[in-house]
Amino acid sequence: xxxxxxxxxxxxxxxxxxxxxxxxxxxxxxxxxxxxxxxxxxxxxxxxxxxxxxxxxxxxxxxxxxxxxxxxxxxxxxxxxxxxxxxxxxxxxxxxxxxxxxxxxxxxxxxxxxxxxxxxxxxxxxxxxxxxxxxxxxxxxxxxxxxxxxxxxxxxxxxxxxxxxxxxxxxxxxxxxxxxxxxxxxxxxxxxxxxxxxxxxxxxxxxxxxxxxxxxxxxxxxxxxxxxxxxxxxxxxxxxxxxxxxxxxxxxxxxxxxxxxxxxxxxxxxxxxxxxxxxxxxxxxxxxxxxxxxxxxxxxxxxxxxxxxxxxxxxxxxxxx
Amino acid sequence: xxxxxxxxxxxxxxxxxxxxxxxxxxxxxxxxxxxxxxxxxxxxxxxxxxxxxxxxxxxxxxxxxxxxxxxxxxxxxxxxxxxxxxxxxxxxxxxxxxxxxxxxxxxxxxxxxxxxxxxxxxxxxxxxxxxxxxxxxxxxxxxxxxxxxxxxxxxxxxxxxxxxxxxxxxxxxxxxxxxxxxxxxxxxxxxxxxxxxxxxxxxxxxxxxxxxxxxxxxxxxxxxxxxxxxxxxxxxxxxxxxxxxxxxxxxxxxxxxxxxxxxxxxxxxxxxxxxxxxxxxxxxxxxxxxxxxxxxxxxxxxxxxxxxxxxxxxxxxxxxxxxxxxxxxxxxxxxxx
Numbered sequence: 001x002x003x004x005x006x007x008x009x010x011x012x013x014x015x016x017x018x019x020x021x022x023x024x025x026x027x028x029x030x031x032x033x034x035x036x037x038x039x040x041x042x043x044x045x046x047x048x049x050x051x052x053x054x055x056x057x058x059x060x061x062x063x064x065x066x067x068x069x070x071x072x073x074x075x076x077x078x079x080x081x082x083x084x085x086x087x088x089x090x091x092x093x094x095x096x097x098x099x100x101x102x103x104x105x106x107x108x109x110x111x112x113x114x115x116x117x118x119x120x121x122x123x124x125x126x127x128x129x130x131x132x133x134x135x136x137x138x139x140x141x142x143x144x145x146x147x148x149x150x151x152x153x154x155x156x157x158x159x160x161x162x163x164x165x166x167x168x169x170x171x172x173x174x175x176x177x178x179x180x181x182x183x184x185x186x187x188x189x190x191x192x193x194x195x196x197x198x199x200x201x202x203x204x205x206x207x208x209x210x211x212x213x214x215x216x217x218x219x220x221x222x223x224x225x226x227x228x229x230x231x232x233x234x235x236x237x238x239x240x241x242x243x244x245x246x247x248x249x250x251x252x253x254x255x256x257x258x259x260x261x262x263x264x265x266x267x268x269x270x271x272x273x274x275x276x277x278x279x280x281x282x283x284x285x286x287x288x289x290x291x292x293x294x295x296x297x298x299x300x301x302x303x304x305x306x307x308x309x310x311x312x313x314x315x316x317x318x319x320x321x
Numbered sequence: 322x323x324x325x326x327x328x329x330x331x332x333x334x335x336x337x338x339x340x341x342x343x344x345x346x347x348x349x350x351x352x353x354x355x356x357x358x359x360x361x362x363x364x365x366x367x368x369x370x371x372x373x374x375x376x377x378x379x380x381x382x383x384x385x386x387x388x389x390x391x392x393x394x395x396x397x398x399x400x401x402x403x404x405x406x407x408x409x410x411x412x413x414x415x416x417x418x419x420x421x422x423x424x425x426x427x428x429x430x431x432x433x434x435x436x437x438x439x440x441x442x443x444x445x446x447x448x449x450x451x452x453x454x455x456x457x458x459x460x461x462x463x464x465x466x467x468x469x470x471x472x473x474x475x476x477x478x479x480x481x482x483x484x485x486x487x488x489x490x491x492x493x494x495x496x497x498x499x500x501x502x503x504x505x506x507x508x509x510x511x512x513x514x515x516x517x518x519x520x521x522x523x524x525x526x527x528x529x530x531x532x533x534x535x536x537x538x539x540x541x542x543x544x545x546x547x548x549x550x551x552x553x554x555x556x557x558x559x560x561x562x563x564x565x566x567x568x569x570x571x572x573x574x575x576x577x578x579x580x581x582x583x584x585x586x587x588x589x590x591x592x593x594x595x596x597x598x599x600x601x602x603x604x605x606x607x608x609x610x611x612x613x614x615x616x617x618x619x620x621x622x623x624x625x626x627x628x629x630x631x632x633x634x635x636x637x638x639x640x641x642x643x644x645x646x647x648x649x650x651x652x653x654x655x656x657x658x
Contacts, residue, residue, distance in 0.1 A: 066403065068399075097436070098435075098436065098438070099434055099435050099436035099438070100436030100437070101436070102433055102434055102435075102436050103434040103435060103436065107434040107435070109434070109435040109438055109439060111435065111438040111439055116399075116402060116403070116439065117431065117434070117435060117439065119427075121422055121426050121427070124422060124426060124427060125427075126395065127391065127392060127394065127395010127396055127398060127399055127423055127427070128395060128398055128399035128402065128427065129399060130392075130395065130396050130399055131395060131396040131397060131398055131399015131400040131401070131402075131403070131407075132399045132400070132402070132403045133399075134396050134399065134400045134405075135399070135400040135403040135404055135405045136403070138355070138400070138405065139353070139404060139405070145399075157391070158391045158392060158395060158422075158423075161387070161389035161391060161392025161393075161395075162389075162392045162395060162396060164387060164389065164392070165386065165387065165389065165392055165393065165396060168387075317437070318432055318433045318436060318437040319432075319433055319471050319472055320432070320472065320474070320496050321432050321437070321440045321441075321442075321495035321496050
């Protein structure tokens with residue numbers, strides 16, 4: 001057994017977290033390949049580098065807790081327990097996909113696992129997530145609602161409207177700001193005044209800055225926020241500092257004009273969330289999990305590539321319930 | 322039978338009372354129904370339409386919000402897809418512009434985008450209509466904006482009877498619905514049965530039968546059309562008044578049948594005429610009854626100007642019975658000549 005010191009969570013949980021992070025990374029690498037080989041229509045936004053945020057937060061959740069996700073949403077979906085075969089089917093527009101192929105990469109939802117959907121409007125799900133927190137309370141449940149959003153959503157007024165109401169009404173909502181440092185191709189520092197956490201604190205919402213590359217740190221902060229929500233004490237805000245290894249979207253390959261190559265290399269070499277958890281659970285355990293996950297992903301891709309497209313008649317189905 | 326007659330077992334209610342009663346009954350029937358919006362609780366809205374609901378259901382189900390339309394619409398939507406049936410109150414139809422992302426990009430699409438996995442049983446109630454001297458930002462009739470978006474259902478009840486029945490249908494519907502009430506009609510009285518009833522969306526109502534010309538009218542324009550029909554009777558012209566009641570879904574069959582019967586059609590709608598609901602209604606009868614028409618379909622909408630404040634200016638901008646009569650006589654006159 002690989003030796004590690006001071007493992008902050010039970011080894012079983014740590015390995016489960018490592019496995020999910022590896023699954024996200026392998027999923028995204030294959031999604032990138034599918035795009036580059038022109039097998040995937042449209043575009044996609046990769047979560048590589050940010051795995052510890054989704055996994056750390058979702059590891060603190062129950063299956064019936066809900067999340068809302070973003071255009072960079074594959075990681076959240078996997079972290080909440082989705083089946084990667086059905087995710088690839090969705091990315092490839094196949095009938096068996098989570099949304100019958102009608103949503104695609106930017107709209108994956110997995111209702112059974114509490115994923116209320118990725119959203120292609122920046123900040124667009126802040127209301128939905130807060131409403132899910134509203135219903136949790138109004139219906140007398142103790143489920144909580146997580147709103148994932150990038151730091152780009154800090155520019156959207158909707159976020160502040162709903163944080164105000166969540167604080168007023170003590171709704172069990174956890175606002176998770178994934179600060180990957182770039183609003184598309186613009187440094188967040190160029191467009192963000194003041195301290196990010198101060199924006200939540202202005203509403204009386206407890207806010208903390210978390211190292212988003214440390215899955216255990218994210219998990220611990222999320223666990224505190226979840227407990228607060230379940231107790232009926234209201235919303236919390238986490239700013240998870242993280243980094244997007246790839247471009248804003250798969251086609252964003254020439255990035256030198258907005259960020260230095262050395263910066264990218266430094267984050268990957270010194271702060272990679274998978275390297276860090278390997279330091280805790282041991283490289284051998286990670287290698288074993290990686291091999292297993294990569295096999296699973298390869299099979300899922302193969303499955304999805306051979307899955308049928310929806311029948312043409314499906315186009316008018318589900319316009320209305 | 323026209324819904325304007327008073328059958329046995331009914332009472333007279335105002336449109337406002339009918340809306341209130343519909344929401345009250347649905348809140349009693351289903352504990353997941355709640356009302357959220359600005360000044361909906363103790364104030365009962367500025368028009369007092371929701372007066373008294375908070376006394377029966379409390380502030381947990383009749384919820385005053387900050388002035389944050391996108392925020393509380395989004396919260397309503399989130400609650401809708403997680404097991405509740407919210408009624409989101411947008412005080413003036415003009416404020417729909419503030420919630421368009423939540424309505425158009427989110428609510429309208431969530432069922433489709435999720436491949437049917439998620440449902441959004443959200444009811445939005447708002448207003449339309451000018452001539453209240455409220456000027457350009459509190460007088461618009463923007464129902465065509467939302468009727469254009471697949472995934473939304475849109476109703477424009479004209480009578481207390483229709484308002485109650487359509488509200489009950491909307492609240493029970495698993496789709497996002499938007500109901501527009503003309504601010505000038507809140508005190509309009511009409512018969513409403515004591516017994517429970519629901520009016521399905523997509524069923525037009527012939528408000529007055531006639532032979533010579535069809536007046537297709539929405540919301541308060543139904544009363545404009547009925548006044549015009551009365552005046553036309555004195556001119557020896559028999560006008561039929563057809564109220565689509567819902568724009569989405571639209572009961573094209575009833576409109577086309579009336580058009581085919583009379584051969585002449587005027588569409589009267591308070592939205593701006595250009596690219597408005599009146600254009601879609603006119604197209605529906607032109608396409609469906611072309612070979613039975615004796616004249617081109619005419620439209621009477623609001624003038625293509627921002628709604629002005631000054632009364633003599635404002636009054637010109639909306640369709641009036643006089644304009645309907647003149648247009649109808651023109652259509653009939655062409656036939657006679």
